[in-house]
Amino acid sequence: MQAIPAFDEMFGSGEGYDSRSPAGVTAAYRAIRQWMADSPPELMAARRAQAELFFRRIGITFAVYGDAQATERLIPFDIVPRILTRAEWDRLERGLKQRVQALNMFLADIYGPREILKAGVVPAELVLMNPAYCLHMVGRSPPGGVWVHIAGIDLVRTGSDDFYVLEDNARTPSGVSYMLENREVMLKLVPELFDQVKVAPVETYPERLLETLASVSPRKVRAGHPTCVLLTPGQYNSAFYEHSFLADKLGIELVEGNDLFVRDDIVFMRTTEGPQRVDVIYRRVDDAFIDPLVFNPDSMLGVPGLMAAYAAGNVTLANAVGTGIADDKAIYSYMPEIVRFYTGEEPILANVPTWRCREPEALMYVLDHLPELVVKEVDGSGGYGMLVGPHASKTTIAAFAAKLKANPEKFIAQPTLALSTCPTATDGGVAARHVDLRPFVLTGADGVRIVPGGLTRVAMTAGSLVVNSSQGGGTKDTWIIDG
Amino acid sequence: MRIRVDYSTVYEYAQPASNVLQLLRVQPAGHEGQHVVNWRIDSDCDGHLKRGEDAFGNITHMFYPDGLIQRLALHVSGEVDTQESHGVLAGTFEPLPAMAFLRQSELTRPDDALLALARQIDAGDALASCHRLTGLLYDGMTFDADVTHSHSDAAHAFAIKAGVCQDYAHIFLSVARSIGIPARYVSGHLVRQDGLITQPAAHAWAEALIPDLGWVAFDPTNGMCATEAYLRVAVGLDYRDAAPIRGARRGGGTETMNVAVTTQASGQASGRHPGLGELGQQTQEQSQS
Numbered sequence: 015m016q017a018i019p020a021f022d023e024m025f026g027s028g029e030g031y032d033s034r035s036p037a038g039v040t041a042a043y044r045a046i047r048q049w050m051a052d053s054p055p056e057l058m059a060a061r062r063a064q065a066e067l068f069f070r071r072i073g074i075t076f077a078v079y080g081d082a083q084a085t086e087r088l089i090p091f092d093i094v095p096r097i098l099t100r101a102e103w104d105r106l107e108r109g110l111k112q113r114v115q116a117l118n119m120f121l122a123d124i125y126g127p128r129e130i131l132k133a134g135v136v137p138a139e140l141v142l143m144n145p146a147y148c149l150h151m152v153g154r155s156p157p158g159g160v161w162v163h164i165a166g167i168d169l170v171r172t173g174s175d176d177f178y179v180l181e182d183n184a185r186t187p188s189g190v191s192y193m194l195e196n197r198e199v200m201l202k203l204v205p206e207l208f209d210q211v212k213v214a215p216v217e218t219y220p221e222r223l224l225e226t227l228a229s230v231s232p233r234k235v236r237a238g239h240p241t242c243v244l245l246t247p248g249q250y251n252s253a254f255y256e257h258s259f260l261a262d263k264l265g266i267e268l269v270e271g272n273d274l275f276v277r278d279d280i281v282f283m284r285t286t287e288g289p290q291r292v293d294v295i296y297r298r299v300d301d302a303f304i305d306p307l308v309f310n311p312d313s314m315l316g317v318p319g320l321m322a323a324y325a326a327g328n329v330t331l332a333n334a335v336g337t338g339i340a341d342d343k344a345i346y347s348y349m350p351e352i353v354r355f356y357t358g359e360e361p362i363l364a365n366v367p368t369w370r371c372r373e374p375e376a377l378m379y380v381l382d383h384l385p386e387l388v389v390k391e392v393d394g395s396g397g398y399g400m401l402v403g404p405h406a407s408k409t410t411i412a413a414f415a416a417k418l419k420a421n422p423e424k425f426i427a428q429p430t431l432a433l434s435t436c437p438t439a440t441d442g443g444v445a446a447r448h449v450d451l452r453p454f455v456l457t458g459a460d461g462v463r464i465v466p467g468g469l470t471r472v473a474m475t476a477g478s479l480v481v482n483s484s485q486g487g488g489t490k491d492t493w494i495i496d497g
Numbered sequence: 498m499r500i501r502v503d504y505s506t507v508y509e510y511a512q513p514a515s516n517v518l519q520l521l522r523v524q525p526a527g528h529e530g531q532h533v534v535n536w537r538i539d540s541d542c543d544g545h546l547k548r549g550e551d552a553f554g555n556i557t558h559m560f561y562p563d564g565l566i567q568r569l570a571l572h573v574s575g576e577v578d579t580q581e582s583h584g585v586l587a588g589t590f591e592p593l594p595a596m597a598f599l600r601q602s603e604l605t606r607p608d609d610a611l612l613a614l615a616r617q618i619d620a621g622d623a624l625a626s627c628h629r630l631t632g633l634l635y636d637g638m639t640f641d642a643d644v645t646h647s648h649s650d651a652a653h654a655f656a657i658k659a660g661v662c663q664d665y666a667h668i669f670l671s672v673a674r675s676i677g678i679p680a681r682y683v684s685g686h687l688v689r690q691d692g693l694i695t696q697p698a699a700h701a702w703a704e705a706l707i708p709d710l711g712w713v714a715f716d717p718t719n720g721m722c723a724t725e726a727y728l729r730v731a732v733g734l735d736y737r738d739a740a741p742i743r744g745a746r747r748g749g750g751t752e753t754m755n756v757a758v759t760t761q762a763s764g765q766a767s768g769r770h771p772g773l774g775e776l777g778q779q780t781q782e783q784s785q786s
Contacts, residue, residue, distance in 0.1 A: 128594070142596040149734065152552045153592050275516045275747075278545050278561055307520040307743045311648070318745030319518050322559045325549060 020432035021173045022446050023097070031437075031446055042097045042495060043437075045211045049204075050094065050437065050444055058439055061093050061203055068199045089192065090488030095200060095207075096436045096449060096470040100214075103466055103494045106169065106177060106453070109362030111462050112353060114165045114455045117184055117340050119356035121161035125151045125336060135355050136348045140372075141339065146393060148301055148336035150308055154325060156334040158230035158459030163332035164223070164296075165455040166190075166469075169363070171434040178366045178431065179349070180450060183395075184333060184340035186298050189483075190454050191256040193469045194219060194263070196491040214466035214494040220263035222456055222463040223296075227264075229458030230330045231293040240293035243267045243283060245274070247299050247315045252484075257298050264296075271299070276319030279326040294330045301335050343392045343426045344370050366431060372423040380427040381418065384411045387427045388479075389418065402479060404430050433479055436490070438472055448473045450481050451492065466494040498581075498725045499534070499763035502686050504573040504699065506742060507755045513565035514749025521558040522551070522684070522731035523573045523741050529580075529588035531729060536575030542566060553681075553738060554590040555731040566749075571742070576763065577728050584714040584722030586704065586729075595706050597734075598679035604735040605671040608652040614668075615675045623678045627705045627715050630672055634665055635720025642697070647736065662701040663736050665717040669703040670735065679706040681732045683714065684739040686760040688726040696758045699741055704732065728760070 024043040025031070039047045050058070069088055098106075123130050124141050131138040141147050166187025168180040197216050201208060224242065231240035246257035248270050261268035273284055274292065282289035297304065303313040305320040323329045339345060347368035353361040369376040369387075380387060389401040401414045418425055435446035453468030470490040471481035481487040504523065527533050538546060544562035551557050562569060601607065607615065618629040638658050645653065645660040651671040654664030666682055673680035680703055687700040702716040702723060714723035723729075733739035746752075 138594070138596055139599075142594055143600050145600070147597075149593060149597055149738075150552045152597075154552070276518065276561075277516075279547050279559060307518075307745060311737065311743065318516075319520070319559060322520065322547070322549060322557075325551075326547070 020446075020448065021171065021176075021434045023171070023434050023436050023449075026174065031444070042099045042102075045207070046095065046097060046437070049207055055443060058093070058444075062439055065091050065093050065199055065203055068202060069195070072195060089483045090474050090486075091196065091199065092438045092447075092472055092474075092488055092490045093200070093203065094437050094439050094444065095491045095493045096451075096472075097493045097495060098467075100494060100496050103214075105362065107464055107466070109177075110167055110453055110455050110464060112357060112359065112362050113167060113179065113182070113349070114162060114457055114462065116349070116353040116356045117165065117182060118159075118161050118457060120352050121184075121334070121337060121340060122155070122159060123356075124339070125154060125161075130352070130355055133355070135351050136345070140342075140344055140348075144339055144342060144345075146336075146338040146342055148339075150321060151334070151336035156230075156324075157232040157327060157330045160230050160332075160457050160459060161334040162337050162340065163226055163230065163334075163457055165457070166452045167363075167455060169451045169453065169468075170366075170431055171449075171451075172431055173434075177363060179346075179363050180366060180431075181343070181395075182340055182346055182349070183452075185338040186300065186333065187452070187454065188253045188256055188298075189452055189469045189471075189489075190219060191259040192489045193454070193467065193492070195259075196469075196489055200491045211493070212496045214496075216465045216467050216492075219454070219465045220260070222465060223260075224264050224266070225460075226456040226458035226463060227294045227296055227330075227332055229460045230332065232327050232330055233291075233293050241283070241290060242294040242296060243269045243274070243292055245269055245271070245295050245297040245299055245317075247303070251298070253298065260296075266296075271314065271316050274317045274320075276317060276323050279319075279323045279328055281317065281320065281323045281329045292329060294332060296332050301338060304331075304335065338393075341393070341395070343368070343390055343394075344372065344423075347426060366428045369427040371418060371425040371427060376427075377418070377422045380425075381415055383427075384415060386430060388430050389414065389425055389427045391424055392426055393424075398484065402430065405479070430479065433473075433481075436470075436472065438474075438490075440474075440476075445476065447476070448479050448481065449490070467492040498579050498688065499576055500579060500686065500688055500726070500728050501576050501759075501761055501763050502574060502728065503759045504686075504741075505755075505757050506571045508566075508569045508571075508744075509753045509755075510567050510746070510748075511750030511752075512748060513567045514746040515565055517562050517566045517569065517744065517746040517749075519560040519571075519742055519744040521560055521571075521742055522555050522739060524556040524558065525575075525577060525685070525728060525730045526554070526556055526590060528586060528590070528729075530582045530586065530725070531580075532578040534576040534578055536577075537573070539572045539574075541568075541570040551738075552592060553731070553733050554592045555733070555739065566746070579725040579728060581725040584724070585710050586712040586714065589712065595679045598681045598706065599674050599677065600734060601671065601674055602734040602737070604648075604650045604737065605667050605674065606650065606652065607671045607675050608656075611652055611655055611668065611671050612675060614655070615672045618672065619676045623705065624707045624710065624713070626676060626678065627669075627673060627707070627713070630669060631715045631717045631722075632720055634668060634717035638665060638668075638717075640718065647740075661698070662716075662718040666701045666703045667735060669705075669715060669717045673703070673705050680704065681712075682735050682739050683729055683732050684736075684741060685730040686728040686758065687716075687719075688728075688760050688762050690726070694759050694761045696760060698756055699730075699758055700727075701736070701739075702727070726762075 166183035244261040304316040433448040438447035456463040542562040651667035654660035731739040
């Protein structure tokens, strides 16, 4: 695979891994660099083996669709943490809050007065004709006015101060269980490192999530907490492990559609002590399957009547129905304008320059420059169906060009970014691998909560820019450190 | 015309079913050419009826019958005054922007044959195109209640050139939308010109948004624009959004559903009200003819 010169977060440049010189090491990485230097290769290998054992024991797995070899497998974990300084994080955090606030305002607007469409800032047809724009939510307002309770914003870095948002995940972002598990494993594996370096905690995430869910309960419960449940499509879903893990950490019931029913526009959970009213559903079931009376009539995963209870204001769904439109990559390309429109501020986090193939001039440019671009489906995720021009063969590019010409509105293109690299333990010793970062942003009726850090995904293959776990990517613990 | 509708649906389950619930779109709203005089929804089962409104502006009811259900009869009846407007609608409640009705849905997605039909009927003028399409479907399709189901899509019905009013409407929507005319599904009732009062199902047709006219109702099954004999109940992107009844239950085993509709002008010699026992039998999901 062709190597792309990239910013390395330890050395501050593309150099350093061969010279073994600590001189150029960034302040953030000094302690880690020393720790790696003090660890002979056998010790690093032993730690890697031990980490894998921990994960096997926990049973953390991930199902990969279309992989006949194994329906479930371990996601590779790298024992070298990814480090960001408090100052770097503070700026990211402000940017994330601003962006998610704008996303919530955008959703409230397009399902409400549609000011942004009337102002011509976002083309009306891009929203109104988008399959992810849920007509059944038009004119509705979710309890507390919050649409995206849990957002996963994918960030990439190309230089010391250059962070970009690569994708917004407002539908059902996953991966937070890895953020929590990675920290747990690192604490067991290298407790001495946590003594030397002050790492911001991420363990509070389940508490923050529960506070967020409780804040949007439609019912003011006088004694005790509102009843929250986690609705999963079931054990065959790729993220089932995460669903059961989170329900356990939150101390709430993990339910499937069959465990819930709707009576007189109120949602109940079947329990051994009789029906219990449900206030908030953290749902990991997609819109299309959530209520067979309104959406896909064949769905066995949802709850008949749920949309009636939702429209009556008797239950909160997190995230709200219809948030998937914010994941659309053509909508993404308008995010700087969307942030300005609703907040009146300049966006703190930059967007990756994006060509919308639905626009004829952009399409022409993209077709002429395929070998250097990344092309994605507007409604794609998980790294499926995308073209990484610099790593694609001529045949692949030609086939992709045909797809692109047939349905240009289904694609966007971006320059191939040289994602930053981080030191990563490989079979051949520590080496640079490309990474991204998915922080999780929680929005309740009472404000925004973000635990410092997020999930760092790492492309385990040298030179690869695809970090998605469905494409063989791994994860790292992410440390926000003082100093 | 004063239209009187009596509409009965009877569900029977092989075993008692629990958690039965139904989403009903059976109550018409008024607009300039349609005044609802009286309307009621009755059932032989005790339970709760919760009124709501969906995003299309349709009046909805959630019906939650109490306890275990082995037989459930739903009776909808009422009278509506209509005025002749040659299919042109005025004063309808429009919560959605017209552009939303350019979207194809799962049941209207065009295949190559439908796209070819779209090119064939495209007259460059929306009104002329819709008239051509209506006439062409009326002439070229065969009405047949036994060849399609409630989940059949436009491409399938057009391929076999046969179906019921629901299929005619879906084909109309598929073609109109693919030449840029916003169009929507309508479920409702029709006083038939042939005097047939008792019908095995409700009726369905389409509305298209025509420049300078607004929404205009086309009935491809009968090859004409809607008249005062049409009672409009619910609209949506396709049948699924406007279906009179969508239901769910736990258990119950095999379901049989019987539907009978009588639709007549109030002055018309009264037809015999069908006894619930002698209704035509239909498949699980109610289709519209």
